Amino acid sequence: MISFHDCPRLYPSRDNGYLEVNFTFRKYCPIFTSYGTGDTIISTSHANGGPKTALVKWQVECLDGEAVVGVQDAVFDFGGVVNVWCKFIFPYKVAQTGLYPYYPNCHVKNYKNQFFCYDPQNHTLTTNTFITGLWDDDASFWVYRTPVDDQQLYKCCRVPPGYYIDYVSCYYMLSHDQYWEYYDSNFFLMMCSTGYVMTGISKKKSPINAEFRIEWIQCCRIGYGKVTALPPPTIQTPNGGPTAYSTNHAYNSPATIPQDYAHQYRGKRSTVFNTAIETGRHSMLTAEEALPGDASTIQSNLLNEGSKKPPREPFDFSAAKQQRRLNVPTFM
Incomplete structure (x- = not known):
């Protein structure tokens, strides 16, 4: 008999802050x-929720005030989902005090071919929605089999x-590197940055073995109060390359804003906004200032702010490296 205390646990890693997973069999x-x-x-594992769509039971679903921020696979190149990471992200939400559903306005998508919670054809119902749960009809949440795994349902809520x-602010987190080496691991490597939640997920056929794999997740920033536009986070990599992001595709392409958002955003980012990002003053900008509008007014505001806080000088990495070489002690 397996007691409750014998159940495997997940422990925070002290080395790098990721959550390490104990993969002892967890059926009981x-x-x-x-x-x-x-x-x-x-x-x-064994959290599948019924064989038919009409009988769906959302066993893998975040708790009250939480949102999905990451998915993890162990050894199968993201041919399935082993664990889902939910994070408490809405401290100002009125608690449901245990009453289900935790979010009243939800809809269901199939990430076989519906990759985003947001649907421009159904703007009113799908805007400002995020992922709260995943569903599968098999006990291992496989995604690679055809046509067995053609129903990959996920729940999106307002x-x-x-x-x-x-x-x-949206960006994409890929499940593999440029050589199609997948990030399957005992750690959560496919996850959103702090303050971001999953708003999309996709599966695509791998060019290596022609099997379906989870390809990417879309992460978007959760804001509160006045609507403010911020750039996607930049993840520092050895070659200095940023994360791939856009509002439509998984790879570098210009960010576009749906027509239905005209009342909220005026267009693509302005040159002034890009300049503000480079000088480190983008935190001063609101959504109205960040996107094209009255350029003269925006420029004037930036100049006024600049008189109070001078822009940061660009860091000379080559000089720093040279200085570091000069300071290296010589051991005899």
Whole structure:
């Protein structure tokens, strides 16, 4: 007999801050592991929710106030989902006090061919929605088989009152590197940055073995109060390259804003906004200032702010490296 205390746990790694997973067989154990940090890890093992769409039971679903921020696979090149990471992200949401559903306005998508919560053809119902749960009809949440795995359902829900999704900030987290080496691991490597939630997920056929794999997740920033547009986060890499992002595709392409967002955003980012990012003053900009408008007014505002806070000088990496070489001690 396996007691509750014998169930495998998930422990925070002290080395790099990621959550390491213990993959002991968990059939007889709870699928939820919650931490006092506002994080909940959900194991998909034997958490399938019924054989037919009409009988869907959302076993792998975030708790009240939480949102999906990452997915993880162990050894199968993201041919399935082993664990889902939910994070408490809405502190100002009115608590449901245990009553289900935790979010009242939700819809279901199939990431076989519907990659985003947002649908421009159904703007009213799908705007400002994020992923709260995944569903599968098999016990391992496989995605690679055809046509067996043609139903990859996920639930999207509307943010609580006062919150919004900053669609300008969205970016994509790929499941593999440029050589198609997948990030399957005992750690969560495919996850959103702090303050970001999953708003999309896709699966595509791998060019290596022609099998379907999870290809990317889309992450967007959750905001509260006045709508503000911020750039996607930049992840520092050895070659200095930023993350791939756009609002439509998984690879570098100009960010576009749907026509239905005209009341909120005036267009693509302005030259002034890009300049503000480079000088480190983008935190001063609101959504109205960040996008093309009255250029003279925006430029004037930036100059006024600049008189109070001078722009940062660009860092000379070559000089720093040369100085470091000069300072290296010589050991005899």
